[in-house]
Amino acid sequence: MANTLHTDCRQRMEEYKKALCFYLQKTKLPIVFCENTLCDMSGEFSSYIASGRLEYLTFDGNHYDKRRGKGVGEIEILEYAFLHSKLLQDGTHVIKITGRLKVLNIRMLIAVRKMFGDNCIQLRINKDGTFVHSQIFIAPVLFLKKYFIPLKEYVDDRDYIYFEHMLGKAVKEQNEYDLFPLFDIPLIRGISGTNTQAYQSNLSVYERLQCVRWVLADNLYFNKKYALKKRPFVNQFLVKIYWTIIIFCVLVCQLIIRK
Incomplete structure (x- = not known):
């Protein structure tokens, strides 16, 4: 995949498992885990799946031109989840988190989210709306379906147009939802898939x-x-x-x- 240095499959899988365990233990929210390589590790989480706490979705979604970068695949994962997830059918909002990363203060961010109504988007955006930090954001399902996912065709790393740019464009152009920041800095533990740099969480x-x-x-x-x-x-x-x-x-x- 273009612009992706972290390619060790075994290490990536372990990071996914540890992150998923972290969220299952640290939160009480239903979780949809969706990935696009047909990698099935659902057997290790069978009890959570049986109880309805976790929904595990996997599909073969890497057939697009990889020179366009991983952002295209990330949007397709969201699109697939909205189409096939049973948990998301009744959901108003999603907290989207990059799968391998642990947001150490996730409970704080969830608690603050409850202060707002359903008509809001929470994320970190720069002042001119051209870039959004996408490791974690909170958004209405309808906003993502209506404004963001249709921008998938414009994402292309070769033209320096990334997932984060299109998310900023969607927020900037919509007029139905109020925008609020995450009122605490996400403390992220993990490494970037793009450059393998560790996130600062201390x-x-x-x-x-x-x-x-x-x-x-x-x-x-x-x-x-x-x-x-x-x-x-x-x-x-x-x-x-x-x-x-x-x-x-x-x-x-x-x-x-x-x-």
């Missing part, structure tokens, strides 16, 4: 708050320039007040910690 509380400040600033700029312009005035006003309060709270927390 940030101090102060460093996490600093990152949250940057993310809030980028998302606030994005909302002012794009998302909020499409919302009613009262909605714009309330969201701006909400964001101002959050940023103020983060600054106060940083000052307390620094002292």
Whole structure:
């Protein structure tokens, strides 16, 4: 696969298994595990599958031009899951996580997600909406089906158009859902499939708050320039007040910690 250095099959499989065990143990949410190489390791999770907690989907999905990169396959995995998953038929939202990675503060992110209604997208996007961090994001199923998956045909690593760019484009162009950041930096343990670099997961509380400040600033700029312009005035006003309060709270927390 183009632009993929982490190709050790045995190591990758072990990372998938460990990550899946982590989420089964650390969360109570139903989990859909979907992959596109016909690799069947479902026997190791038979009890979870039998109880309905886990749904294991695999299909032969690597027949596209691999020079286009792994982003195409990633979108096809989402597309296949929405078409064939029983668990997702009744779901309103998905928390999409790259399969080999452990998000160590996943319970915190889930808890914060419950503060918002069903009409929101949560992710980390840059201020001009051209790039989204895709290791983990939370989004309505209907948003992904309607706005994101149809952009699959434009993803092509040869033209430097990646999964993350198209997700940003989908968020930028839609006008049905409110955008909020993840109000904590995902603490990710694992290595990048693209460059085999390890993710940094040992940030101090102060460093996490600093990152949250940057993310809030980028998302606030994005909302002012794009998302909020499409919302009613009262909605714009309330969201701006909400964001101002959050940023103020983060600054106060940083000052307390620094002292």
